[in-house]
Amino acid sequence: MTDHDDLDAGTAAEFADYRRAVREMFPQPPSAAIFSEARNRTTRRRVATLLAAAAAVVAVLAGTVMLRPAAAPQPPAAPSSGGSSSAPAEIDGYTPGVPPAPDKGNQVLFLDQQTADRLRGMTVTLPAWQGLATQCPAGQFTFHAGKAVISGAGDLGYTTDYAILHKGLRAIFAELDGEPGDEIVAPLGCGMIELQFRLLALKVEPGGFRALGYVADGSEQVTSFDRFYPDGQDLVVEVSDGGGQGTFEQRRHFQWRDSRFVQVSGPTVFPGEVDMRSVDLRNWSIHLPIVPEDGPPCGNGGWLSFVGGASGAWGYAEPGISLTAAEYFVGGISRGFLNEPADPYRVDAPDVLVTMTCRGTEGRTDEWVQHVSHVAHTTTLLKVGVDGVTGIVSHRIVDGLAEVTVRTAGGEEVRRYSFDSYRFTRVS
Amino acid sequence: MDIASTRKMAATAEADFSGLYQARFSDLAAQLYAFTGDPSETHDLVQEAFLRAWQRWHTVGRYEDPVGWVRRVAWNLAMSRHRRLRLIRHWADHSQPAAATAPTGPDRVVLVAALRKVPEQLRRALVLHYLADLSVADIAAETAVAEGTVKSWLHRGRTELARHLSDYWEGGSR
Numbered sequence: 001m002t003d004h005d006d007l008d009a010g011t012a013a014e015f016a017d018y019r020r021a022v023r024e025m026f027p028q029p030p031s032a033a034i035f036s037e038a039r040n041r042t043t044r045r046r047v048a049t050l051l052a053a054a055a056a057v058v059a060v061l062a063g064t065v066m067l068r069p070a071a072a073p074q075p076p077a078a079p080s081s082g083g084s085s086s087a088p089a090e091i092d093g094y095t096p097g098v099p100p101a102p103d104k105g106n107q108v109l110f111l112d113q114q115t116a117d118r119l120r121g122m123t124v125t126l127p128a129w130q131g132l133a134t135q136c137p138a139g140q141f142t143f144h145a146g147k148a149v150i151s152g153a154g155d156l157g158y159t160t161d162y163a164i165l166h167k168g169l170r171a172i173f174a175e176l177d178g179e180p181g182d183e184i185v186a187p188l189g190c191g192m193i194e195l196q197f198r199l200l201a202l203k204v205e206p207g208g209f210r211a212l213g214y215v216a217d218g219s220e221q222v223t224s225f226d227r228f229y230p231d232g233q234d235l236v237v238e239v240s241d242g243g244g245q246g247t248f249e250q251r252r253h254f255q256w257r258d259s260r261f262v263q264v265s266g267p268t269v270f271p272g273e274v275d276m277r278s279v280d281l282r283n284w285s286i287h288l289p290i291v292p293e294d295g296p297p298c299g300n301g302g303w304l305s306f307v308g309g310a311s312g313a314w315g316y317a318e319p320g321i322s323l324t325a326a327e328y329f330v331g332g333i334s335r336g337f338l339n340e341p342a343d344p345y346r347v348d349a350p351d352v353l354v355t356m357t358c359r360g361t362e363g364r365t366d367e368w369v370q371h372v373s374h375v376a377h378t379t380t381l382l383k384v385g386v387d388g389v390t391g392i393v394s395h396r397i398v399d400g401l402a403e404v405t406v407r408t409a410g411g412e413e414v415r416r417y418s419f420d421s422y423r424f425t426r427v428s
Numbered sequence: 429m430d431i432a433s434t435r436k437m438a439a440t441a442e443a444d445f446s447g448l449y450q451a452r453f454s455d456l457a458a459q460l461y462a463f464t465g466d467p468s469e470t471h472d473l474v475q476e477a478f479l480r481a482w483q484r485w486h487t488v489g490r491y492e493d494p495v496g497w498v499r500r501v502a503w504n505l506a507m508s509r510h511r512r513l514r515l516i517r518h519w520a521d522h523s524q525p526a527a528a529t530a531p532t533g534p535d536r537v538v539l540v541a542a543l544r545k546v547p548e549q550l551r552r553a554l555v556l557h558y559l560a561d562l563s564v565a566d567i568a569a570e571t572a573v574a575e576g577t578v579k580s581w582l583h584r585g586r587t588e589l590a591r592h593l594s595d596y597w598e599g600g601s602r
Contacts, residue, residue, distance in 0.1 A: 007586045007587065007590060008586065010586075010590065011554070011558060011586045011589060011590070012558055014539055014589075014593065015462075015539075015554075015558035015559055017539075018458070018462065018539045018540075018559075019455075019458055019559060022458045022461060022462075023454040023455065023457075023458050024454075025457070025458075025461070025467060026453065026454045026457030026458065026461070026467075026470070026471060026474070027454065028449060028450060028453030028454060029475065031442075031445065031446040031449045031450070033475075034445075034449065034475070034478055034479050034482050035442065035482065196468075420573070
């Protein structure tokens, strides 16, 4: 027996042990729950479609144009003939020179080190998490090094904890209640092995902190969020439904009223399945992969929710390194069907190419063409500064290939790329 | 078609789907948990994948391997969510010292903890091969890469996993 065989057998044995042990962790809920949820979603989609149709009628009657059709939930995409089909490409000329509107989300006041240290050792009375009151209960908790134990180690050998400023997550100062004194908004984690997060608002008081409440309390389908920042009297939170085919991020506005946070503007629900052919990416969201070789801030990756084609992202929270934030802009967009290996599960998968620009706070600018799949996966097609590219002129999808007109030292040239669902390969 | 026939067809579809759901939910969850390391997320992913299958059952139910469709959707969802989590993990890598002690607990937790240190593509290949029982050719078809790439992923994945498991055992946590 070779070393290779030993390794294979050893690995198989580990997984066999795991398979026997872990199945009991996941008893299936009754299938009736699936049938019920399917009926509910069908009903919601019909209502949303009717509302969108009604809004369109009102807009037409009022002589106005609906600027954000993608904000309403979309019906499922109509199946096409297959992944190798080629739809007419929509070409949207590249529009460089995005106005440098200041991004409020990148002008926040982060906690100073002293306040952050106090927060990591605070004693505070927390409200229970809506919908998770048993796992994440109300009560007084004392944090040590950012963690407060909720319950002791169970079968899995881990404690259930509350966690503040977990693993470099940022917290900000904000004026929320119109009364003297600072408030702090910070992500609070709760859980055992993997934490879930809610956004906790705290009042800074002499000698400690007082919890005001959770900004997004769990009743809004919010499973995660990225930036949060004050905008006038509002606290804007960039929230996400957490993933899946309808994955995207929204900006929702909250205000502190009558001792609780209420949403005052922005979308209140997440759409279900999304047809990327009809999505307005300038008012949508994109998840950029981390590109370590690009360095921060433009290589940081993460979710970006765009409004009017502009967005921003916070940089790292590395100790001793000042924050480097970035602003992002959506340029030209083209759509169509890229030829991909035959795949019966991608029959309704339109592809989108978008020109992205990133500007760091220190003045550095990056520009590249991004592919966005029907499940919002993103892959970088090409980048200015690589392979002799000095600028991006336009792009489109034609005959199943991505075609990009670029500027080089020798003038403009057209480059074509194939796509295998993971990476682009230049073919001409 | 009369009402009675329609109802009979609907009942048959529900029975077929329920059979698949009950037979395969736990297996699929075990696969996804090995990849995500998050039990509640895994539960949601698998349930969502089955829900989408039921919404398209008139088509999916006719496939030779409907569970393959469910698995593919669940993995798509998992990959999408996983990419979102990378940012926080990336922050953690840059801002926190490495864990001083190895995780403790049952073997399943140690395996999951070790798998999470294996790069995503390699981990996916390991789980598809050893838990979903897919052949190299099947994984290549499912992930749209050459078979040689899958073999390479599996080889590197086994080596990485063995190294991380060895670290845990030598840490005295078993």
